[in-house]
Amino acid sequence: MNKTEIGWVGRYGGKLLAMLKEHDPDRYTSMLFEGTLRDFLLTENERISSRIWELTQELAEQKGVNEDLKRRDQLRWVQEINSLRNMAEEMALSEYVD
Numbered sequence: 001m002n003k004t005e006i007g008w009v010g011r012y013g014g015k016l017l018a019m020l021k022e023h024d025p026d027r028y029t030s031m032l033f034e035g036t037l038r039d040f041l042l043t044e045n046e047r048i049s050s051r052i053w054e055l056t057q058e059l060a061e062q063k064g065v066n067e068d069l070k071r072r073d074q075l076r077w078v079q080e081i082n083s084l085r086n087m088a089e090e091m092a093l094s095e096y097v098d
Contacts, residue, residue, distance in 0.1 A: 006038050010045030015093070017041055048092050055088035056081070 009017060017037075020028040031037040060066065065084065070077040 006041070009038060009041035010049070012048040012093075013041035013045035016044050016048075016096075019097075044096075048096060051092040051095070052085065052088045055091055056085045059084040059088060 006017070017028075020031075028037070031040055060081065063080065063084065065077060065080040069080070
């Protein structure tokens with residue numbers, strides 16, 4: 001079964017699917033045959049996405065990336081937020097793997 005047969009599972013659900021296939025094929029196969037794989041991937045996609053949002057907000061607050069910066073220098077604000085979101089994504093995915 002490939003990703004299109006499972007359906008859309010989101011960005012992080014897709015990453016998790018690839019990870020399961022490669023690193024935990026027994027769990028992948030079990031969930032696939034039980035019919036729980038897609039729901040699991042969707043749930044985890046939402047959980048990881050929410051965690052990334054929370055971490056991005058925390059990092060932005062710590063770094064002073066706020067509405068004032070957005071008003072003064074939109075390009076710099078976008079660059080900073082993108083950088084913080086990338087950091088948050090790495091943190092959230094490493095939390096998941098650990």
